[in-house]
Amino acid sequence: MENFRFYVPTDIRFGKDQLDALHDSVAQFGNNVLFIYGGGSIKKSGLYDQVLAQLAGLNVTELSGVEPNPRIESVREAVKLSHENNIDVILAVGGGSVIDAAKVAAAGAKYEGDAWDLVKDASKVGEALPLVDILTLSATGTEMNRNAVITNFDTNEKLGTTGWNLIPAVSFLNPENTFTVSKWQTAAGSADIMSHLFEQYFDRAEGTDIQDFVAEGILKTVIKNAPIAMQDPTNYDARANLMWASSLALNGLTGKGKKNGWTVHPIEHELSAYYDITHGAGLAALTPRWMEFALDATTVDKFAQYGENVWGIKNDDKMKTAKEAILATHDFFASLDIPMTLQGLGIEEDTKFAEMAAEAVRIDALDKNAYAKMTPADVEALYRATSEEFSIDL
Amino acid sequence: MENFRFYVPTDIRFGKDQLDALHDSVAQFGNNVLFIYGGGSIKKSGLYDQVLAQLAGLNVTELSGVEPNPRIESVREAVKLSHENNIDVILAVGGGSVIDAAKVAAAGAKYEGDAWDLVKDASKVGEALPLVDILTLSATGTEMNRNAVITNFDTNEKLGTTGWNLIPAVSFLNPENTFTVSKWQTAAGSADIMSHLFEQYFDRAEGTDIQDFVAEGILKTVIKNAPIAMQDPTNYDARANLMWASSLALNGLTGKGKKNGWTVHPIEHELSAYYDITHGAGLAALTPRWMEFALDATTVDKFAQYGENVWGIKNDDKMKTAKEAILATHDFFASLDIPMTLQGLGIEEDTKFAEMAAEAVRIDALDKNAYAKMTPADVEALYRATSEEFSIDL
Numbered sequence: 001m002e003n004f005r006f007y008v009p010t011d012i013r014f015g016k017d018q019l020d021a022l023h024d025s026v027a028q029f030g031n032n033v034l035f036i037y038g039g040g041s042i043k044k045s046g047l048y049d050q051v052l053a054q055l056a057g058l059n060v061t062e063l064s065g066v067e068p069n070p071r072i073e074s075v076r077e078a079v080k081l082s083h084e085n086n087i088d089v090i091l092a093v094g095g096g097s098v099i100d101a102a103k104v105a106a107a108g109a110k111y112e113g114d115a116w117d118l119v120k121d122a123s124k125v126g127e128a129l130p131l132v133d134i135l136t137l138s139a140t141g142t143e144m145n146r147n148a149v150i151t152n153f154d155t156n157e158k159l160g161t162t163g164w165n166l167i168p169a170v171s172f173l174n175p176e177n178t179f180t181v182s183k184w185q186t187a188a189g190s191a192d193i194m195s196h197l198f199e200q201y202f203d204r205a206e207g208t209d210i211q212d213f214v215a216e217g218i219l220k221t222v223i224k225n226a227p228i229a230m231q232d233p234t235n236y237d238a239r240a241n242l243m244w245a246s247s248l249a250l251n252g253l254t255g256k257g258k259k260n261g262w263t264v265h266p267i268e269h270e271l272s273a274y275y276d277i278t279h280g281a282g283l284a285a286l287t288p289r290w291m292e293f294a295l296d297a298t299t300v301d302k303f304a305q306y307g308e309n310v311w312g313i314k315n316d317d318k319m320k321t322a323k324e325a326i327l328a329t330h331d332f333f334a335s336l337d338i339p340m341t342l343q344g345l346g347i348e349e350d351t352k353f354a355e356m357a358a359e360a361v362r363i364d365a366l367d368k369n370a371y372a373k374m375t376p377a378d379v380e381a382l383y384r385a386t387s388e389e390f391s392i393d394l
Numbered sequence: 395m396e397n398f399r400f401y402v403p404t405d406i407r408f409g410k411d412q413l414d415a416l417h418d419s420v421a422q423f424g425n426n427v428l429f430i431y432g433g434g435s436i437k438k439s440g441l442y443d444q445v446l447a448q449l450a451g452l453n454v455t456e457l458s459g460v461e462p463n464p465r466i467e468s469v470r471e472a473v474k475l476s477h478e479n480n481i482d483v484i485l486a487v488g489g490g491s492v493i494d495a496a497k498v499a500a501a502g503a504k505y506e507g508d509a510w511d512l513v514k515d516a517s518k519v520g521e522a523l524p525l526v527d528i529l530t531l532s533a534t535g536t537e538m539n540r541n542a543v544i545t546n547f548d549t550n551e552k553l554g555t556t557g558w559n560l561i562p563a564v565s566f567l568n569p570e571n572t573f574t575v576s577k578w579q580t581a582a583g584s585a586d587i588m589s590h591l592f593e594q595y596f597d598r599a600e601g602t603d604i605q606d607f608v609a610e611g612i613l614k615t616v617i618k619n620a621p622i623a624m625q626d627p628t629n630y631d632a633r634a635n636l637m638w639a640s641s642l643a644l645n646g647l648t649g650k651g652k653k654n655g656w657t658v659h660p661i662e663h664e665l666s667a668y669y670d671i672t673h674g675a676g677l678a679a680l681t682p683r684w685m686e687f688a689l690d691a692t693t694v695d696k697f698a699q700y701g702e703n704v705w706g707i708k709n710d711d712k713m714k715t716a717k718e719a720i721l722a723t724h725d726f727f728a729s730l731d732i733p734m735t736l737q738g739l740g741i742e743e744d745t746k747f748a749e750m751a752a753e754a755v756r757i758d759a760l761d762k763n764a765y766a767k768m769t770p771a772d773v774e775a776l777y778r779a780t781s782e783e784f785s786i787d788l
Contacts, residue, residue, distance in 0.1 A: 001569075001634040003409025008402065014651070015397025175395075207631025210615040210638050217607030224603055237601025240395040244604050244651070253647075257408070257638070 001207045004256035010144050011170045014244065018172055022054040022132075025170040029130040030088025034081055036063045036102045038094040042136065045180055051093060051134065061085045066094065069151045069158065069272050069279065070101040075115045078105030082129065092133040095189075096140030099133050100148035103166040106131050118161055119150045125163030134172040137181055138242040139189030139280060141196060141250030143171040151273055158273035159363070160265075173247065175239035183230045187336035188280030190226035190242060193249045194219060195283040199262040200255040202294065202302060202371045208257050215254040216309045221245050223310070226336060261369035264290050267379055269363075270356035277345050284338045285345060288330035289385045292392060294372035295322055323394050330390050342387045353383040395601045398650035404538050405564045408638065412566055416448040416526075419564040423524040424482020428475055430457045430496045432488040436530065439574055445487055445528065455479045460488065463545045463552065463666050463673065464495040469509045472499030476523065486527040489583075490534030493527050494542035497560045500525050512555055513544045519557030528566040531575055532636040533583030533674060535590060535644030537565040545667055552667035553757070554659075567641065569633035577624045581730035582674030584620035584636060587643045588613060589677040593656040594649040596688065596696060596765045602651050609648040610703045615639050617704070620730060655763035658684050661773055663757075664750035671739050678732045679739060682724035683779045686786060688766035689716055717788050724784050736781045747777040 013021055026033055033055060042048045052060070061081050066074045078101065081087065087109065092102035106128040108115030118125050135143045142148065146167040151158040181189070201215045221241050228238035248254075267290070268282040295303050304318035307325030315321045334340050357379035361367050366374040374382075407415055420427055427449060436442040446454070455475050460468045472495065475481070481503065486496035500522040502509030512519050529537045536542065540560040545552040575583070595609045615635050622632035642648075661684070662676040689697050698712035701719030709715045728734050751773035755761055760768040768776075 001409070001631055001638075003412065004406075006406040006408060007404075010401075012398075012400040014400060015395070018397065207634060209618055209631075209635045210612060210642065213611030213614045214608050214642070215611075217609075217611040218604060220607045221604040237395055237603075240601060240651075241603045244395075248604065248608070248647075253642075257634070 001257040002205050002259060004252075006252050006256050007164075008144060008167070008251050010168050012144065012173060012247070013170065014173045015240075016174060016176060018174060019050055019054060022051065022134075022172065023056075026055065026089055026091055026132050027058060029169070032059045032061070032086050032088045034061050034063060034078060034085065034087045034090045034105075036066060036078060036090060036092045036094075036098055036105070038064070038066045038098045041180065042093055045177070047093065047134070047136070047177060051091070055091070059085070061087065066098045066101045068097050069276055070097040072116050072119065072150050072152045074101045075104045075108060075150060078102065079108035079115050082109035087129060089130045089132065092131060093136065095135070095137030096142045099135070099142045099168070100140070100150060102131055102133070103128070103142070103148040104150055104161065107163060107166060116152060119152070119159050122161045122163060125161060125166065128163065128165040131166075131168045132170045133168050134174070134177065135243070136177045137185060137189055138178055138239070138246040139192040141193070141246050143168060143173065144247040144251040147250070149269070153273070153276075156273045158269040171247075173243050175236055175243050178239045178243060179234045181233070183337065184278070186226065186230050186233070186242075187338050188278045188284070189246070190222050190280070190336065191284035191333055191338060192280035193222050193242070193246050195264055195280070195287060196249040197254060198287065199265060200258055200260065201306070202299070203258040203260065204371060205258045211254045211257050212305070213309070216306070218245050218249055218254065219310045223332060230336065259369075261371055262364060263366055263370045263372070263374065266360045266364040266366065267382060270360050271342075271347065274352055274356060275347050277347065281338050281345055284333040285340050285342065285386050286382065287333070288326050288340075288390055288392075289382055291326040291329065293374070293378065293382060295326065296372070299372065320394065323392055327392050327394065340390055342383065350384065350387065353380050357383065395651040396599050396653060398646075400646050400650050401558075402538060402561065402645050404562050406538065406567060406641070407564065408567045409634075410568060410570060412568060413444055413448060416445065416528075416566065420449065420483055420485055420526050421452060423563070426453045426455070426480050426482045428455050428457060428472060428479065428481045428484045428499075430460060430472060430484060430486045430488075430492055430499070432458070432460045432492050435574065436487055439571070441487065441528070441530070441571060445485070449485070453479070455481065460492045460495045462491050463670055464491040466510050466513065466544055466546045468495045469498045469502060469544060472496065473502035473509050476503035481523060483524045483526065486525060487530065489529070489531030490536045493529070493536045493562070494534070494544060496525055496527070497522070497536070497542040498544055498555065501557060501560060510546060513546070513553050516555045516557060519555060519560065522557065522559040525560075525562045526564045527562050528568070528571065529637070530571045531579060531583055532572055532633070532640040533586040535587070535640050537562060537567065538641040538645040541644070543663070547667075547670075550667045552663040565641075567637050569630055569637050572633045572637060573628045575627070577731065578672070580620065580624050580627070580636075581732050582672045582678070583640070584616050584674070584730065585678035585681075585727055585732060586674035587616050587636070587640050589658055589674070589681060590643045591648060592681065593659060594652055594654065595700070596693070597652040597654065598765060599652045605648045605651050606699070607703070610700070612639050612643055612648065613704045617726060624730065653763075655765055656758060657760055657764045657766070657768065660754045660758040660760065661776060664754050665736075665741065668746055668750060669741050671741065675732050675739055678727040679734050679736065679780050680776065681727070682720050682734075682784055682786075683776055685720040685723065687768070687772065687776060689720065690766070693766065714788065717786055721786050721788065734784055736777065744778065744781065747774050751777065
């Protein structure tokens with residue numbers, strides 16, 4: 001097991017009827033509040049009105065319209081509003097995109113230069129405004145970690161940044177706020193959660209039973225509950241399990257103590273940055289092909305462990321178990337109605353694959369740090385493989 | 395799933411060579427440090443000298459000799475020293491006993507009356523001195539939660555208390571500091587960790603897949619690594635897995651969202667309070683008998699789930715799986731050389747069982763809140779069953 005620091009001071013308020021604590025959670029940091037949200041869904045659901053009622057007596061500046069794959073322009077706008085209104089605290093209400101934009105804005109408000117600097121270079125992230133959030137989509141885990149992902153469509157860059165001060169101070173997690181999440185977003189969010197777990201689970205660190213067995217437990221949670229939530233969108237317990245899984249999948253619980261050479265996320269980020277597709281769906285399509293690429297004599301034990309402990313597959317032949325587990329992964333995502341090819345996701349052309357592959361390898365050093373090292377040619381081949389129907393020889 | 399608040403702001407420094415951060419971790423709270431530890435083992439291991447070197451330049455008051463099943467007298471002494479020396483911060487170096495005594499002392503130093511009040515009535519726990527700790531025994535989980543257990547041998551009471559301000563600010567978790575832990579303490583500590591998980595796992599809350607699957611993962615971690623650590627005491631990864639399991643088993647991860655009607659702990663606390671036995675060993679001996687008591691038509695599904703997911707037992711008959719799981723639990727503890735009867739633990743008499751049973755039921759309302767409700771007669775029968783060799787009809 002690798003050394004680690006685990007410091008996750010977010011105050012999680014989980015469940016129904018927690019919002020009475022919102023006023024004090026925000027007001028403890030001051031009276032000038034920047035209230036950031038996305039589209040109109042929180043107005044339709046009534047959450048918007050509940051939030052404003054809680055913020056009565058405070059000076060509220062609103063910024064709406066933060067988009068999926070949140071853009072640096074939204075962050076810059078939030079920074080500008082923070083300066084103009086002498087903002088003390090940011091309240092973000094929405095999914096990972098809204099919260100990520102709010103995080104970088106919180107740091108941007110305390111930074112002299114352009115907020116995009118903070119995305120390009122996490123070492124520039126210093127002080128930040130305090131952040132409170134109300135989560136409405138179970139997916140990225142941003143509600144309980146210090147990470148944010150921002151897109152710059154001018155440069156076709158989708159990059160992650162991080163900082164100790166970016167972690168939310170208080171996160172309100174009410175599963176009821178996800179009852180109206182569509183089947184498509186429920187499926188994509190569940191794939192995102194699972195992908196976070198895969199990135200940490202398939203890792204070269206040794207002696208990490210607790211991280212691995214816990215990750216297997218969270219994977220099983222998603223595999224059991226995502227189909228229930230899709231069939232029965234107001235099933236509280238299914239939504240609750242997905243929501244808490246979202247937070248626990250990427251708060252360090254399964255990653256601290258590991259080496260953390262992530263692969264599928266950087267490869268997907270190129271797809272989102274060039275084609276603005278739904279992140280979780282891109283991850284789902286790429287994952288089984290990546291697993292096939294990564295499976296070899298040095299990794300078969302781990303893939304077989306995954307098959308046995310997560311999918312209950314038992315064979316005398318570990319390679320067979322591993323391959324059946326990869327097929328089970330593919331078929332699970334397909335059962336959530338995620339199109340499992342790039343064409344299905346609306347990406348018809350392939351002329352940019354070489355450029356995207358080179359970027360992915362460069363940004364996250366996939367040729368050096370990945371669980372299964374990848375050259376640009378390997379990544380380009382992965383994009384091409386994801387353009388074909390999936391098959392695996394059992 | 396039940397509503398919950400999850401707020402665990404302890405800064406965990408896990409691994410080798412983390413102690414360079416000790417000075418700043420302590421000094422951030424002030425210059426006057428109360429350094430609390432147990433017996434001489436930290437002097438033998440060299441940890442004592444390392445700590446003093448780190449505390450150079452600070453005003454250090456020492457309190458040694460905190461005992462297992464820590465006594466209120468030690469807490470009172472620590473409170474007295476805190477007042478006399480105008481203490482700013484407490485540094486506890488040891489196992490759960492030392493840290494628990496330090497926690498109640500930290501609150502006692504800010505409380506007008508006798509520290510025992512804070513144990514009898516958790517609602518009186520208010521402000522507390524900040525606490526930093528270095529853990530040397532993987533067992534209680536106190537290093538990452540707000541709980542403490544203190545014994546008063548004048549009144550034969552062993553009681554738990556809790557408070558939001560009792561959570562350690564910084565915990566240093568170096569698995570190497572547990573290399574010298576004896577086989578006996580390794581076994582008892584592992585049983586304690588498993589018992590925490592059982593208390594939270596066997597619960598009447600519904601829809602708690604994530605808590606349950608995660609608990610199963612931590613149980614598997616202990617079952618795999620405890621025997622390794624006993625055979626090979628300096629096996630770093632085995633010690634690391636047990637240490638992180640200790641923290642994660644009782645920091646809310648598997649209990650938040652549950653109803654939390656604990657049973658075996660209060661029943662064991664009576665044994666410790668009257669006979670001063672090793673807490674974890676008492677838990678181990680009681681647990682399989684309690685499981686047999688709790689197993690019925692309303693709980694068989696959960697016990698079968700436990701058998702399947704933790705022990706890999708598969709039968710068409712769930713009751714058979716459940717019983718085999720209980721036997722596996724007994725045999726596992728026995729394989730760690732824990733005496734599995736009260737006689738083996740040195741308790742020969744039985745004249746106090748009725749009184750102890752009445753106390754256990756009263757203190758934790760076992761007749762109302764437990765997973766399987768227990769009357770005083772049930773608890774007394776459990777003590778008597780634990781006086782016989784274990785057997786179960788499969």
